[in-house]
Amino acid sequence: MIHYYLTVFPVEALIASQLTPEQFGSYMAVGSHKGSAEQLIFCEVEEGFGDVFDWAFAKEKCVAHPNGDPKSTTYLSIYRVLEHVPLQYMKSLFLTTQDGRTLELPKTEYAPAADWKGCALYKELCPVSPLVASRLSPGEFAKYMVKDTHKVQLPAIVFADIRILEQNNLRDSGNVGTVSKLELDHIHDCIGQVALSGAKPTKTVDRSFFKKFTYQTIATGIYAADSSGIIFYPMPDAETLKRVNYDWGRSAYIL
Amino acid sequence: MIVVILIAALAAVSLAAFNHYGLKKIDAGTPLMKEIAAAIQEGADAFIRLEYRIIFWVSLGVIALLLIFVSWSAAVAYALGAFLSASAGWVGMKTAVIANVRVSNTARLTKDIGKTLKVAFQGGSVMGLCVGGFALLGLGIIYLVFGKLLGQLDPVNLVFHKNWLGISDIPFTMTVSSYALGCSIIAMFNRVGGGIYTKAADMGADLVGKTEAGIPEDDPRNPATIADNVGDNVGDVAGLGSDLLESFVGALISAIVLAIYTAYSSHGRADEIGNSLVQKLVAFPLAFAAVGLFSSILAILWMMLRKSSDNPHRELNMTTFAGASLTLVLAGVVSWFMFSGESVANIDFRFGVFSPWLSAVFGIIGGILIGYIAEFFTSYDYKPTQDIAAASLEGAALTITQGLSAGMLSVFLPVALLGTCIIAAHFTAGLYGVAMAAIGMLSFVTVTVSVDTYGPIADNAGGISEMAKLDPAVRDITDQLDAVGNTTAAIGKGFAIGSAALATLSLFVSFLYAQAGAASEGGLVLMLNMVDPLTLVGAFVGGSLPYLFSGILIQAVANAARKMVQEVRRQFKADPGIMAGTSKPDYHTCVTISSAGALKEMKIPAMIAVLSPLAAGFIFGPNFVGGLLIGATISSIMLALFTANSGGAWDNAKKYVESGHYGGRGSDAHKAAVVGDTVGDPLKDTVGPSLDILIKIMAVVSLIAVSVFSKHNLFSYFFN
Structure with missing residues (x-):
């Protein structure tokens, strides 16, 4: 299954990925040999809107590796992305900490x-x-x-x-x-x-x-x-984080 | 009397065994908790085994030297002291490792802080009971076997005797001093080795895991986290236990040795101290320790059997207070019972039969006040530490500066108190009173060590809860227990440093007595000429020794920590799956690095303590060593107070920021506070506690060897 992620911080991009949001956040924050460790904010978006993004390219390139590992990232766009994503196609927002833990913020x-x-x-x-x-x-x-x-x-x-x-x-x-x-x-x-x-x-x-x-x-x-x-x-407030997302709260230095 | 001493010691050891096996029956929790606990246990066992292997060979060397130059009884006593001290550290550490996971599981199952407190205290009590029980058991055996059965306490043997090399000493003083030396050398290795181990692991875990990778404390993704937890057990439990056992024994033997030398020096005087009184002066410290041990056992039982409230601080304070009060009352009775009918006016007992007891009371009051001063300078409830936290807003440099200031300011008052305590104790019961003040401070050591050991157990339980992903409510309970442990530890350090100063002073006086003859021989020259260049230079050199020792220790921590930092970085880079949580870090390599670093680096500092008075004595003679002891004692006490308090203040300033002040976790102030804490870590946990052992080892070694180097030293060969 392909997920589409609009990253809004620290860089703007639309990325297709076979990773779940938690796996994607972890991969982007810490999951490479480059040794990067940075916060990431991204939003999952529904596919198929407009003609700005090449959805067919995503389906062609975002396939599992020969060894069966999921494809982590296929970049669809890295410039002026947000303005082409309608609000109604935006789903939950995700906050990933420097050490790779991800918190889901549902849309309201x-x-x-x-x-x-x-x-x-x-x-x-x-x-x-x-x-x-x-x-x-x-x-x-x-x-x-x-x-x-x-x-x-x-x-x-x-x-x-x-x-x-x-x-x-x-x-x-x-x-x-x-x-x-x-x-x-x-x-x-x-x-x-x-x-x-x-x-x-x-x-x-x-x-x-x-x-x-x-x-x-x-x-x-x-x-x-x-x-x-x-x-x-x-x-969420600190009390809710402590109850529901304790690990993320600690990694974000809120708890 | 000996029966009472042995019963007290055996009762303590029996209760320790009962508590140990009682703990083992408690469920250790989920499979993951058991796996983490097993990894900690494996690391701690491996380190202690390797450390004790080194200590074994060093001890064999010391035993051979004692056998050749002193006596076979000194060699046996040393072996007994070393064995009991090593056993106390080992049993306490084993129990702590067993207790950690069970504390965590009790919190998980009951969510009750009172019940969890009891399990943590039960674990800590094993260390406390072993310290009090083993120390007194060893001294009781020596008193019975060497003192009574082999006659070393017979009047005819309480004078100088020549051994086969022509070296003269009073046999029982050498026997008990060698026993103390055995305890001291184990304590030095455990404190130094454990201190290097724990700080290397702690710094490695913090500097890379927390600061660079941004992962929280005790996160299982941190490769150094198991080593960090192992370090808490080998440093804060085994190290602390051996340290306080050594302090306790040092205080007791300083009074015994002083009593014997005082009596010997009075031979031939009109007011010569009679044998009956000498025997009581020798036995009284042991009787005092025995009632302290009985009282501590009762206080521990009271804590374990009564229904515990939800306020751990109050519970622990009440237990300590109960132990101390009972000790004081019973010791007063013992003092009256033992010295009634004796003529004590000629031994400077100004308040009659209660004089030594009153001196001990001064010691207890002094110890408590020194502890509270330490708490004032290191707790974040008070201004000095809050000022350090506020300075963190302006960056790391000012955090360091403010912490240095707090540490230096914290030295004057405790030293003034110690001085007052010495004068008051001396006024009350002469030099014997000074030794009794040290014993007073440590008479209920069993309770204070139980409370002190409970701290690292609660800390480790928190770590296991975190690593095993237990409910945050569990961590809340262990955090509350841990916070109380930090306060009680500060007060415990006050007793350790204060008693070290008093015991060393008593040993120093015995060192002078050991060179003096009896009054009948016209030889009592109890004087150290400070204008003698050798004495003066000795004092200068002695003053610099604690700095040399501390410098080497800090270097050792830095070396081991650097290797740990490199390893943690390497693991994160080599396997990104560690951070992603998809693969397990290699905990074992980090444990090995800490272990190898500590074992490699601990030898030189430990050797400095033993060899410096010997080298100084055999080259420059006893006056130089006298100066060396004075210089080293004064300098060590100042440095120990400074390092313990500045390090504690930096640590708690960081905790204050982390509790949501000046921006809290992750803020610039927090980064500066972390730098302060990292600088202070080796000071408070490696250097500070080792310094009071340093001066006692130097004093005991000097006392044992003075009869040799007072006659055979290069300086006298060439210049006299």
Whole structure:
């Protein structure tokens, strides 16, 4: 059976594979002799939509090896992939840790949060990757980013909202990843600017934030949006992780 | 009296056997748990077998030397001490390995922290009971056989005798000192070998597995994880057991030897110490130890038989408190019983028959306070360690700097307390009181070792739960038990270091007495001339020895750890299936690397301890050795406190960050804290505990050999 995976972090690609999502995550993170060890976020997609991707090529090339081992990867595209994948074809999202463990985040309908605090930090994952501060809620931010009426816009976007650390209570921060004190000052400056400015709804905090992004920093979850709408992959809380996905929680340094 | 001593020792050994076999009856859990436990057991057994093979040959050499230069009784006593110390370490470690998996399984089956605590404590109690039981059994045998049956404690033999080479000594002092030397040499090898083993494995597992590959603690994909667990058993259990047995024996024999020399030096004086009092001064430390052992047995039984609450910290503290209180009350009665009717004013007993008991009370109070100071500087409930964690936000360099500061700051108060304790004990019961203070600190060692050993058992149980993929609730229970173990270990270290200082001081005084004649011979010159260049230079050299010793130890850990790091990297690269979880790592090679590294590297540090006073004595003579002992003792105590506390503080600062402070796991602060912990690891677990053994070995070797090198040394041949 062939699975189709849209990787959105750290690189954008559409890959056909005979591996299950857990095996694929493990293979991509640690399963080669190159000794790589990196986080990976990918989404399983249904096959057969549109004519941008060569589905016949996938079926021809993604076959088991002569010794019976499954084919790990057949790349179908590595450039401007997300914009050609309709939201309704996207299935679960998977978060793979540096040591190769994978957590499935099921797809859900997006509903605005009741406890919206008025500002947020968003880590854009695909197709671009800045960290931005915004006074827009996730739904508003997604619409803002894919709206074609202003110059800075994208055809589709995947992003995560990031926990904002209290500057004055770093001591009791919890496990929140690799934000240094210096960056925290800058983050709070940027949040202050978007919160106070009536004209500017978003501000870039960091142009890549690539190495600093970890799963510990994710607040509510991950969002995918295009002009047709938005879908939401909620992040389980620590208690649920402990009960259901203990190994992944430890590998992600959340537990 | 001897009957009471032997009954106490045999009762302890019997209870240890009962607890050991009781543990074996508990189910060890799932097939995977049994497989992991078997791998740990195999690694630990293999290391101890190889280590003891080396110790056997070294001991044969020492026995031959004692036989030639001292006496056959000294050689036999050494062999007995070495055998009992090695046995205590071996039995304790075997039991810990059996207990680990059963603690994990009890937590799995019952989900009850109180019941799990009991199994962990039952495992730890075997080590504690073996330490107290074997130490006293050996001394009881020596007291009975050599002291009473062969007459070494007869008045006629409590004077200097010449052996066939013309070397003179008081026979019973040589016999008990040789017994202590046997215990000390085993302790040194177990501490140094186990310390190198455990830290090489720990650093290999952490530096590659956790830091480079990003896999969590105790993950079965880490090739070094079994070696790490083996290390906990050979280092933290066998090493700790032999170490405290040696401390206990060192404290006891220092009082016995001092009593005999004090009595001998009074010969011919108007206030000469009578034989009846001498016999009681010799027997009192053993009687004190016997009541301490009885009290500890009762405290252990009380802990095991009563219904346990869900608060392990309170349970263990209550057990320790019960053991200590009972010891104090019974020892007071023994003190009154033994010294009633004796004229004790002429031996500086200022508070009558209760003087030695009161000195021991000072020791206990001093030990507890030193422990609490250690806890203040190393626990993350207090500011020094929290400051290190806060400094981690600014990077590894400041983490190291802050930890160094905490370690150095932690030295002054314990030393001031020790000084106060020495003055108070000396005021109360003279130099004998100082030795009694050391005995007081360790009189309920059986309970403290039981509590200390329970820590690594709980830690290993947590590792097995993780590797066997047990329910997270199981890990929660073992984590809670482990956290309590860390606190109790800090207090245990306070007792070990404090008692080492006091015992060494007593042995040092005996070293001076051994060169002095009786008052009747006009020879009592109990003085070390610090203006004598030989003494002064000896003190300088002695002060530098602990640094030489520590430097070699750290180098040894680094060498073994480097090989481990390379092996773990090699395995990950050679077989990506290890990380994917589709193939099993080669645990055995990592176990072999740790084992070979420790066995190769442990010899030189151990030899320094034994050979440095001998070399110094035969080249420069006794004054130089006197200075050497003073310098080494002062420098070792400072360095032991500094390394133990700075290492502990770095370790707990990392744990503080990991518990969700300053960004928590995976943050920049965490990376800096991990660097601090890695630097501190060999300091607190290899160097610190070995230093108190170093000074006691040096003191005992000097005491045994002084009669030889005071007459035969190169310096006197050429310059006198």
